[in-house]
Amino acid sequence: MFIQQLYTGCISEAAYYIESNGEAAVVDPIRDIEEYLEVATKRNAKIKYIFETHFHADFVSGHLDLAAATGATIVYGPNTITSFPVHVAKDKEQFNIGGLTVEVLHTPGHTLESSCFLLKDEAGKDTAIFTGDTLFVGDVGRPDLAQKGEELTMEELAGMMYESLQDKIMPLADDITMYPAHGAGSSCGKNMGPETYSTIGEQKQTNYALQAQTKEAFIKAVTDGLAEPPNYFPINAKINKEGYERLDAVLEKGLQPLSVEAFKLASQQDDIVVLDTRPGPLFTEGYVPGSIFIGLEGRFAEWAGSLLPFDKTIILVTEEGKEKETITRLARVGFEKFAGYLQGGFEKWKAVGEKFDLIIDVEVDELAMDIPFDESLVLVDVRKETEYADGHVKQAVNIPLNNLIDPASMADFDDNHNLYIHCQSGYRSIIAASLIKKEGIHNIRNVVGGWKAINELKDKFEFEKNAEAVN
Helix, strand or coil: CEEEEEEEHHHCEEEEEEEECCEEEEECCECCCHHHHHHHHHCCCEEEEEECCCCCCCCCECHHHHHHHHCCEEEECCCCCCCCCCEECCCCCEEEECCEEEEEEECCCCCCCCEEEEEECCCCCEEEEEEECCEECCEECCCCCCCCCCCCCHHHHHHHHHHHHHHHHCCCCCCCEEEECECCCCCCCCCCCCCCCEEHHHHHHHCHHHCCCCHHHHHHHHHCCCCCCCCCHHHHHHHHHHCCCCHHHHHHHHCCEECHHHHHHHHCCCCEEEEECCCHHHHHHCECCCCEECCCCCCHHHHHHHHCCCCCEEEEECCCCCHHHHHHHHHCCCCCCEEEEECCHHHHHHHCCCCCECCEEECHHHHHHHCCCCCCEEEEECCCHHHHHHCEECCCEECCHHHHHCHHHHCCCCCCCEEEEECCCCHHHHHHHHHHHHCCCCCEEEECCHHHHHHCCHHHCCEEECCEEEC
16 A cells, blocks of 8 residues: 655645555546646556545636546546536445555535545554545534525534534544645645645644534634635635646747747736736836736736736746746646747846836834834835734734725825835735735835734834734
């Protein structure tokens, strides 16, 4: 028996390769499937099944491309309806992989079709369980992702989750290894621990959702404090249910080099988005006017899915050699409309004398000096509301980055304001600055180092926390 976790850190997603006697299965593959094929080839095994724990909302699965490449059968749990051929398993149905057995445990709650896959070793002993978004390390899947037409409240789904955990998870032996679909940082839960796997016994002891409690108390616990899901979640769930364009075709469209002149003409069209994925410090020093910045160095795919329109075509400005990585990571969250990239990158744009824009960076000590003397200064904190509530500069206005996709969020800004923008460490504030400048507001400063740097100069700022002053 061989099990390998294949973890994609930028979207906090875990896929799994299972193998026995030359037969293999992959659980919850992401859209770019090369790694799974490479493992199977290296180990001289044939991928027989693709097990999907549910319709993923935070990424586009690789089930269709992997099935096309290997001939493997795609397996979903009960209540699954798709626009492409799959095997819809019954609860407790079993599948053989070499000498191993995989049993389907239907666990609705995160979604209606959500299922876990219980792995039995060659001797028939329960050894591991792949829990998808039903059970995480320290948490359970969010119950507010009912799909269109299901008309279920999050309380109703949370109630189903309670029954699933009590009936299917709690009876399992403590020594079974638990492999979830996500780790810390994912928006599919609210309280995930840093580990990417655990045991059923450890989760029974430490996971708040598995403690003895009434159904009503459980529903309250899993729904309280649940932030709104990212905007792209329903889009990705729909793609996973209905199908998508092959990744090779998406890459072919995106990897078209555009001359400066062709790029300039394309960027002026209303249905085009110019996306710059270079490191933040390079972007602030100069960029193609009208570009939106989302750097590859951060949680790139998630912010792209949350902030960019899916109905417009993207053209790219990247560091040289980063074009394929950029398109692949965008495709992971459902983007398929591309029309090429700027050949030679921003340096070529600048070298031929095209006009460029920039964002002024300021250090936190300069911000501290400017606050008392600049009556037009507006300090904009683009962190999440919960981050802001935990502590912020007294004068700061909170506009979470997600809100900036709506121009109305900037309605209170005018030409007389000097906007100083910060986030936690500097990544989100540059994204915010690019979005605000795209709306024609140009008197902007980016606070380098963000809240982390501000918080280190406690004697130079007045802070608030939960509406109370902090000395």
